[in-house]
Structures are given as structure tokens and as C-alpha cells.
Amino acid sequence: MGRPRKQRRQPHGSAWYWKQTNCWYYTLPGTKKRVGLNDGEGERIRGKENRQLAERALAQVRVSGQMQDEEDTGTNEEWLVARVCSEYLQYCERSLKAGNISQSHRNNSAVFLNDLCGYCGALKVSELKKSHIQTWIENHSGWKSRATHRSVIAIVLAAFNRAEDLHDVPSPLKGLKKPRSQPRLHSISPEDEKLLYKSTEERFRNFLFAAIHTGLRPFCELAKLTADEVEVTERGMMWRVYSSKTKKTRKIPISAVVAKLTRKRMLDAPKGSGKPLFRNTQGNSWKRMTGVVRFIMIKKKLGWDRDPVKRGYSCYTCRHTFAHRMLSGYWNGGAGCSIETLAELIGDTPKVAFDHYGKEWGQHYQEPLWAAIGIERKAGRATARAKAARRRSA
DSSP, X not given: OOOOOOOOSSOTTSOEEETTTTEEEEEOTTSOOEEEOBOXXXXXXXXTTOHHHHHHHHHHHHHHTHHHHIIIIITTOOOBHHHHHHHHHHHHHHHHHHTSSOHHHHHHHHHHHHHHHHHHTTSBGGGOOHHHHHHHHHTOTTOOSHHHHHHHHHHHHHHHHHHHHHHOOOOTTTTOOOOOOOOOOOOOOHHHHHHXXXXXXXXXXXXXXXXXXXXXXXXXXXXXXXXXXXXXXXXXXXXXXXXXXXXXXXXXXXXXXHXXXXXXXXXXXXXXXXXXXXXXXXXXXXXXXXXXXXXXXXXXXXXXXXXXXXXXXXXXXXXXXXXXXXXXTTTTTTOOOOHHHHHHHHTXXXXXXXXXXXXXXXXXXXXXXXXXXXXXXXXXHHHHHHHHHHHHHO
């Protein structure tokens, strides 16, 4: 006897779920071509529990006649590189209005993808090679840093991956590698910190002070903080921080000096006012462009623009400075915090925090290495004072 015939999980012409992509599809009649089902906003329907939504979307496809159109022309249609870029830029525009992506990502995508279209937009997707992308990048002498190359490739890959995900256009760029990230591990010294404060007005000085002492992302977190996110507990003040980058909220404890500054700023921006605590001279929240221009002016004023290291300082260096000081024990007698603690405070995963800061500055990473070769850690000032006090009391 032959094998019993397997029963279909669902009848012909119905929506079906593919676990590998966590998405819903339908199959064009007379073909093996799968077509993804989208919701009313053009986004792919995901999740096994959304069968009813998928069936409703499939019914709309049948009523509109789109299924027949795709059967007649869709299988033979050749996508051009320009169309892939255009589809992604339209998605960026919709997502920006919905608040799902940042303005900078939308702007960078427009610059890079429009430039790519000028280079090979008329090329068929099936004819595009990874070497085309590499040559295109190398032709831009202004794109020197690995970070820029990484950003360009990430956006191009996102555009082609979205076309494959939503329109089943096979991406020819699978396996295209991005350069490894090289974090800019600049940390502002206490001496340079004082010079920084002296070289700017009070509003920007308060903004930089809070950034160095909290490690918040300057513009997508700190600049948007209001008094409604401030909470006072028995142990001290805490901030409830929402990041538009990670789409997550975390609560972090605040040091006494920052809490004092916060209470002062809350006099002008109390709870319920909706005003950011750290505002510019016009009374608005600090924007990335404004902050960049201010910091460039400070560097020119102090002559840092001619220093090979200090010319790389920026508002984001305040976040790196916080990470350096936390890991090195700057505020707790040299003990230093763990990578997991730092990751929770700055809103990164432990892996990202370790890759960026741990190997270079992490005491908890370096101490076992020194101990393994028989060199013990020297006691910090606070630890030494504590030991001396214990000896005197004995």
C-alpha cells in the first residue's frame, strides 16, 4: 500500500500562515507563487492568531480584482532598483508621520537611495550585483569613515529586504557585509568638562551637565524629558525615560546633583505643562542640528577643532563619558559597575554595552584578566581610607 495522502492544512484559495516568516500569504491560482497579505496600512500581517485579519485582507484582494491582475502580470514583472528604493522611501514617509522612525533615518534614506538610483536605478533587480554597491560606495570620496559605509549599506539592505518581504522580490544583496562598528570611545576629562561649561551659556550648560551625569541619549531622550516623567521616592529621584530609538521605557535613578538641577528646572516647567525640562534659549527642546552647531562653536572657541582627539567630541560624547565613569568607578571610589548595570542605565542590551565599552573600560571584565596573571587591583582612595579606618578602630 502507498502512503496515505496528506491532508492540506487549509483548502485552496484561502490565506495560509508561514511559521518561518511569521506572516500570512495566499497562493496565486495555477501557480506556486506566494503573495504576502497586508493590512489596511500596507504592513505585512504577522502572527498566527491573526487568521481573521488575513482572511479579510484576502477577501479585499479578490473583490478588487488584484489577484487576477497579479496572476496575469505579476509573475513576469521585472522590478527595477529605482522601484525598490521608491517603495522604501514611501514607507519611510509613512513611518515618520506615525512616529515609528526618526527624521534622521528618513533623511539619510532619501539621500543614499536617491544617489543609488542615479547610479544604477534603471538596472533590473535580478541584474544587480554586490559589486555594484561596493563600486558605488567607493566612488564617493566623501564617504571615508567605516561608520558612513555601515550606515549606507544598512539602508540599502533594508530597502531590498523590505521588497523581498512584502513583494517577494528576491534580494540580490544577501550576504553583503557591513563594516564592523568602531565605537568612538572619547571620554571628556574633568578638566575639559569644566572648560566646556565655562564656554557656553546656562541653558546649554545644563543640558550637557545632565547628559554627562545620566548617560541619556541627548536628543531622543534627554531633550524630550518633562516633569511628568520625574518621580521622587524615599531613596531619591528617578526618571522614567522613553527612547524613540528603542521604543522602550526605563526608570533610572538620578544622582543628587542632577536631582537638584531638575527641581530648579521644574519651577519653569512644572508637571502638566508639557514643557521639556532642558530647553534652548528660545524655550524649545534641543534639536540635533542646534546642538551640533553649538558644540562645533565651543570646539572652535577652545581650539579643540585643531586637536586630533578633542575635535571628535560631540554631544554624544557625554553619553560615552558617563559610561566610562560608571565602569571605572569615578563616582563610587573606583569600584565600577557591571556591564549589566550600565546597560540598564543607558538603555542598551548587555551585548551592545560590552561591545562598545566593556573591553575598553570595564573593570569587571579586566579584573579577572589581571588576577589571572597574579596582579591584584590597587585599592581606590575610598577603599584605602576605609581600610585605614578599620585599622585605627582595631
